[in-house]
Every structure is written in C-alpha cells, then in structure tokens.
Amino acid sequence: MPQVYKNYINGQWVDAQSGQTFEDINPANTEEVLGLFPRSTEKDVASAVEAARASFDSWRKVPAPKRAEIMFRAAEKLVQRKEELAQLMTREMGKVLKEARGDVQEAIDMTYYIAGEGRRMFGETTPSELPNKFAMSIRMPVGVVAAITPWNFPLAIPSWKLVPALVCGNTVVFKPAEDTPLMATRFVEILIEAGLPKGVLNLVHGFGEEAGAALVTHPGVDLVSFTGSSEVGREVALKCAESYKRVSLEMGGKNAIIVMDDANLDLAVEGAIWGAFGTTGQRCTAASRLIVHKKVLQEFTDRFVAQVKKLKLGNGLDPNTDVGPVINEQQLKRIHRYTQIAREEGIQILTGGEIYKEGECAKGYFYLPTVFAEVKPQSRIAQEEIFGPCPAIIPAESLEEAIDIVNNSKYGLSSAIYTQDINKAFVAIRDIYTGITYVNSSTIGAEVHLPFGGTKQTGNGHREGGHVLDVFTEWKTVYIDYSGKLQKAQIDV
Ligand code: NAD
Numbered sequence: 001m002p003q004v005y006k007n008y009i010n011g012q013w014v015d016a017q018s019g020q021t022f023e024d025i026n027p028a029n030t031e032e033v034l035g036l037f038p039r040s041t042e043k044d045v046a047s048a049v050e051a052a053r054a055s056f057d058s059w060r061k062v063p064a065p066k067r068a069e070i071m072f073r074a075a076e077k078l079v080q081r082k083e084e085l086a087q088l089m090t091r092e093m094g095k096v097l098k099e100a101r102g103d104v105q106e107a108i109d110m111t112y113y114i115a116g117e118g119r120r121m122f123g124e125t126t127p128s129e130l131p132n133k134f135a136m137s138i139r140m141p142v143g144v145v146a147a148i149t150p151w152n153f154p155l156a157i158p159s160w161k162l163v164p165a166l167v168c169g170n171t172v173v174f175k176p177a178e179d180t181p182l183m184a185t186r187f188v189e190i191l192i193e194a195g196l197p198k199g200v201l202n203l204v205h206g207f208g209e210e211a212g213a214a215l216v217t218h219p220g221v222d223l224v225s226f227t228g229s230s231e232v233g234r235e236v237a238l239k240c241a242e243s244y245k246r247v248s249l250e251m252g253g254k255n256a257i258i259v260m261d262d263a264n265l266d267l268a269v270e271g272a273i274w275g276a277f278g279t280t281g282q283r284c285t286a287a288s289r290l291i292v293h294k295k296v297l298q299e300f301t302d303r304f305v306a307q308v309k310k311l312k313l314g315n316g317l318d319p320n321t322d323v324g325p326v327i328n329e330q331q332l333k334r335i336h337r338y339t340q341i342a343r344e345e346g347i348q349i350l351t352g353g354e355i356y357k358e359g360e361c362a363k364g365y366f367y368l369p370t371v372f373a374e375v376k377p378q379s380r381i382a383q384e385e386i387f388g389p390c391p392a393i394i395p396a397e398s399l400e401e402a403i404d405i406v407n408n409s410k411y412g413l414s415s416a417i418y419t420q421d422i423n424k425a426f427v428a429i430r431d432i433y434t435g436i437t438y439v440n441s442s443t444i445g446a447e448v449h450l451p452f453g454g455t456k457q458t459g460n461g462h463r464e465g466g467h468v469l470d471v472f473t474e475w476k477t478v479y480i481d482y483s484g485k486l487q488k489a490q491i492d493v
Helices: 042-061 064-080 082-093 097-117 156-167 181-193 208-217 230-242 265-281 294-310 329-344 399-407 422-431
Strands: 007-009 012-014 021-026 029-038 124-127 133-141 144-148 171-175 201-203 223-227 246-250 255-259 287-293 348-351 371-373 392-396 414-418 436-439 473-481
Touching (some): 007 181, 029 181, 042 133, 042 144, 042 171, 042 208, 064 156, 082 097, 082 181, 097 156, 144 156, 156 171, 156 181, 156 223, 171 208, 230 246, 255 399, 265 414, 287 294, 294 348, 294 392, 329 348, 399 422, 422 436
Parallel strands (some): 144 223, 223 246, 255 287, 255 414, 371 392, 414 436
Antiparallel strands (some): 124 133, 133 473
C-alpha cells in the first residue's frame, strides 16, 4: 500500500475534506506508485487561504532579515539532502539524475540568493522638489500569494515563488502540479523544519480545475503567481481580472536556435542536442526550432541526427541514460499526435517518431528522440509548443530571415544564435524579441540572479529570478514634510 500524504494547512498535516486521493506515479515505471495525495476541493482551499490571511499581519511585521534567516536554514537543508531529493525527483518526474541534481541546485541557488535579499530589499530615496521635505519609496508585501506550479521543475520553480514571496513578507498557499506532489511536499517540510511559523505557508494538493481554479477565484487571495501553459495562464488572468487580483504569469515557449553559416558546428550541434533533448524536451526554454543557414544545413543536419541516434532512452536513474520518459500518458499521446500531423503535412522525420515500449522502457512513457526536417516556419510543428523530444529543423537563407522566423511565433521566452561574427551576434541581440537570448550557447541554462521570463504569450510583463521582488511587493512612496507648514507640490513654484 503506498504511503498516504496530506495537505499542510495552518500548521497541521490534514487530509482533503472529501477524503479523496490521487496517485503519484513514476513515469519511467508506471507500476511504481510513489504515494497517494489529497484531492483537494474549494473547502480545503478556503481553509488554507483563511490560515494564510490570519498569519499575514504578524508575518509581515517580522523583520525581513529574520524572515530570510529561515530561508538560509532551508538552503542548508537542501544542500545536505541534495542527492536524496534528486533521486526522488527522477523517480517522480523522470528527468535524468544529473538534471535532477541541477534542479535541486537551482532551488539551493535561489534560496540563498533571495535569503540575501532579506538584508537588501532596497527602496529608493530621491530629493524632493520642495525644501525641508524628504521623499523615498519602500517595498511592502502584497498579502496572500497563491503559488501554482508545473511539474517540469518540481523543486526549482516552487523555490522561485515560495522563497521570494515569504522573504518579502507575504503568506502563501501553494498548489503544486498534480504530477509532482511529492517534491512539493519535501520542499514544504524543509521550509517548516527551517522555522516557518504556522499558517505562513500552506500546501494544498489537487487538480488544476478543482484546487487550482478555487484558489484563483478565492477573494482572500491577493496575488496569483502562476507558471504553466499559456492556455491555462490566460484563464487564470481572466479570473484574476474579475477580482482585481495581481497576477504574474510564466507560460509556454517555442524557443529557437539560429545556426549561422560561420558557426562552430561542433558547438552548435552539442548545444542543439542539449537544448532539444535535455529534460526530454520538456523545459519551457527547450530548443524546439533549429533555424539553420542553408550553406551548413546538410552538414549540421547529418551531424545532429547522427548524435540524436546515439542518445540512450531509459530510466533516468541509470547513469547511462541520456533521455528519460515524458511525464504522463496524455503528454506521450500528444507528442505522437504531432508526429502524425508532421506526416500529414509531408514533413520529413529523420529519426524517431514512435512511442517506445522495448525492454526496460516497456512500463513507462517513452518517446524516441525525433527530428523533423525541412519544416516550414508556418507549420503547426514550428508554431505550437509540443513539449517533447522532437525539434524541427527549419532552413533559412540569411540572418534577417532567420531572425524573422524566430520572431514569427506567439511565444517569446528564449533564443540562441551560434555565430563567430560579433556583428551578427549583436544584430540578433537587438532584433530577436524574446526575454532571453544566448550567444554561442543553448536556449537553456538560466541563472537565478538574472531576470527570467518572456514576451508575448509567454508572460504578462513580469520577470522572476533577478527581478522577482517586483512580483511579490508593492511600492509605497513616502513623503515626509519637516517644514512645519503646508507646502504644495506644483503650486509653490
Ligand atoms: P499546466 O498549465 O497544465 O499546469 C500548470 C499548473 O496549473 C498545475 O499546477 C495545474 O494543476 C494548474 N492548473 C491547471 N488548470 C488550472 C486552472 N483552471 N486554474 C488554476 N490552475 C490550474 O502546465 P503543465 O503541463 O504543468 O506545465 C507545462 C507548461 O508549463 C508548458 O507550457 C511550459 O512551457 C510551461 N512552463 C513555463 C515556464 C516559464 O517559466 N515560462 C517554466 C516551466 C514550464
């Protein structure tokens, strides 16, 4: 019988009020059930929001450096438990062990970094236009934060939201992805052990349409911080608009690598493999479009496909595995549907294109690493986020055409260019309209202290990582008049 896990509300581990649960399954071996988790509904959400509301006033008054000390302790616990958490993450989510270690490391980096902000959280002072008057702006917490996260970075993404929200003085209700509830539970346990008072952080497991939707519409929530698909993000934003909630959205991507005719092809092939097949293509920054200059198209394609054929598919716990499973059956079918669309559109499939059920992969959700070639920029394969191990190679005649192709997307998260020409690199930096651009490096590999987010349907103008304090605080402008008389701005000139 698998272990039964609980929600964490107002300092207590509790079942869903309905008593219902759902299974947490290993995508590499669906016979392994990692646990049963509460299938929460709006009643559980209401209790969690109530607890977060009740604790907000005392938490916001705890000095930020003291709030941050709890985070430093949490970071230390993450360091101590890195290997155990990484192994568990591979079992729960499927990514290969070295990437799972990277996911834990990202949470460690973020937690230390934002803990440091507890002693900064700078405001601004500026001269007043009037004599004997002082002007400054300071940050204040927003209130109760709903943090809704996806499954593809089960520890890193929760850390991007929970840690800054808490250091800034907000209280939190956390609704993690239904595919990775165990990593979320471990993270919450660590934050509690580090010393968070009761009610400050609440965990509610469950499905998006039930627990997630109830959280977004709850009047006691002040800010929704959401990472997930653009379709769901749009729904979240519409619901938030109705009740004037603050909302920060990190959503889908269709990221591109440009390979110019002067590129170091060894580097470009290596970067494209890492970008397209890392995390089985299930990163929001995954390279799903490879836009290759016609002069090097054949050579790049041959070398790339030769490398793809060598990738070993399997359980991520095996150190020889390069590519793990995809997250669930629905996603497996969705990826395969795109292969069928490619076939119908006459797109070449140079390798892969099949669900894989051989040997040790028989019990999991495995898809053969796939390469689509001669893809037209307008085709569905080049436009829609597939979120799987199946990049599209798109030929281009020039830098200008390549940049147009990159920008011809409803998304705008990450991009990359491989070139040895500094002039071309700077033109790309200037003209590509994405939140992140890499030069001579792949589309993935964001560092936590720089702004992270995207343009167009990838986001709604916010940035996490380096600019995350702007998400979790409101500015307050303060004027202090010590002249002893009524001074009138714009009138007393
Ligand atoms: P998803 O949109 O299906 O789910 C994300 C979260 O939202 C989950 O916790 C889910 O339970 C919840 N949810 C679903 N429906 C909801 C509703 N109606 N109301 C409230 N919450 C709801 O996304 P996913 O499949 O978990 O993740 C993959 C997607 O996330 C991809 O599109 C990927 O690009 C995106 N992503 C973006 C970033 C980024 O930073 N831009 C990072 C990682 C993943």
